[in-house]
Amino acid sequence: MNHTLKQYSQLLKQSVLFWAIAMVLYSIFRYYGIDSEEGLAVIKNYEGTLGTLYYFVKLINIGIIIGVLYATVDFTFDAYTNNRISLTKDIILRTLLHFIVTLTVFMVITDIFATLTGTHAGQHTGWCCFNKSFWAVILYIVLSSFVFSFIKIANEKFGKGVFIKMLLGKYKNPQEEKRIFMFLDLKDSTTIAEKLGHFKYSQLIQDCFYDLNKVVPKHNAEIYQYVGDEVVLSWPYKRGLADNNCVNLFFAFQQRKHAKAAYYLKKYGVVPEFKAGLHGGKLMVTEVGIVKKEIAYHGDVINTSARIQGQCNTYKVPLLISEKLIRDLKINANLTCQFLGSVLLKGKQEEVNIHTIARV
Known part of the structure; x- marks a missing residue:
């Protein structure tokens, strides 16, 4: 419930800000400085600095109303569709809903239109249609x-x-950031793929990633990239440490899959299990590509994270984490930590101490 309210609050802030700016821009583009036009008599009650300020405040209020209205429509639409429709249908249906809601509200509450345009509206019902x-x-x-x-x-x-x-060009030149990375990979993927076939296997991966995306926002994670049946997740360092987000996301994902075990067994005959490797530190981030632009991370941190995840099968545990990162985490009573030893990872000259974490 708290997460749902948080999501709605974030969408509401974005929507209100956008529409407040949009309505002010509309007034500047269309009406500012115009005395009259066909079918209109522009109200002259906003002369002078205070009058102009009052006029823009009114327009901002209209933008806020539209922002709240559209945020509610979008939030309800997302909850109903679960983001499982095509991008084209999403945009068309969402815009159509915006159109219907706007048309209805404007026709019912004619005062909103009068304030929006700064005009005297017609007196008969249905005036707006003409x-x-x-x-x-x-x-x-x-x-x-x-x-x-x-x-x-x-x-x-x-x-x-x-x-x-x-947009601001921050990553045109490489920037140093401190981040946490998690490499999350499907366990026994080759065996499962052979059993299911490529079509059914692709559906399984799609379902798994759908469930993952349900828990990602709750733990403030960013999905860096999907690579086959593997996902690379990332956090700014402090955000990943807060509330043990980088660790709790893995357990939340496990819990969600186990809660849907009956669904996975019925459809695929298997409950998918994932293994993960975690590491953090400083690395470089930059914008790459011309035909297709992306944000890329370069440095030892991301390579080490991948290598740590590769050791999960060796140690027969679902989650491995570097000692460097675990020192900064707050291991509470709900978690148990076990040191597994030092390992010389591929491409590294020094051994890395690794631990596993389990939820009690």
């Missing part, structure tokens, strides 16, 4: 909803906050 400026507002809002949808998609593609940083 008002050119009304449809100009509707078209602007529909196009703006497209823009907002694409911003959300880009933000989901690159990770929380990364898209804005890319």
Whole structure:
């Protein structure tokens, strides 16, 4: 419940900010400085500095109302569809819902339209259907909803906050960051693939990653990349340590899969198990590519994380973590930690101490 409210709160903040800015821009582009146009008589009650300020405050309030309305629509839409429809259908249906909701609200509450345009609306019912400026507002809002949808998609593609940083060119030159990485891989993947066949196996991976995505936001993780049946997750160092996010995500994922064991057994004849390796430290992050741009991480941290995960089969444990990282975690009563020894990982000149963590 708390996570649901947090998700709604984040969406609400983004939506309100976007639409407040969008409505102010609309007023500047369309009405600012215009005395009249066909079918309109622009209200002149906003002269002077205070009057102009009051006018923009009103428009910001309208933007806030639209932001709250659309955030609620989007949140309900996401909950209903579970993000399991195609991108094209998602954008079309979402925009159609925005259009219907906007049209309904504007027709019922004509005062909102009057405040939005700064005009005297017609006096008869259904006036808006014949008002050119009304449809100009509707078209602007529909196009703006497209823009907002694409911003959300880009933000989901690159990770929380990364898209804005890319727009600002932060990663054009390599930047040093301190991060935690988890390499999460399906156990016995070759055997399962041979048993299921490539089509059914692909569906299994899709279901697993769907369940993973349900727990990722709860633990403030970022999905760096999918590689076959492997997922690479990442956290800014402090965020990964907070509430033991980097460790608790793995157990939350396990718990979700076990809760759906009957579903997996019925559909695939197996309950998938994953193994994970965790490590953290400083590395470089930069923007790469021209035809296809991506954010890439370079450094020993990401290589070591992958090598640690590769030792899970050797030690027959589902989760391995470096001693360097475990020193910074707060091991509470719900977790038990066991030192397994030192191992010389491939490509390393010095041995790395590794531990396993289990939930009590």
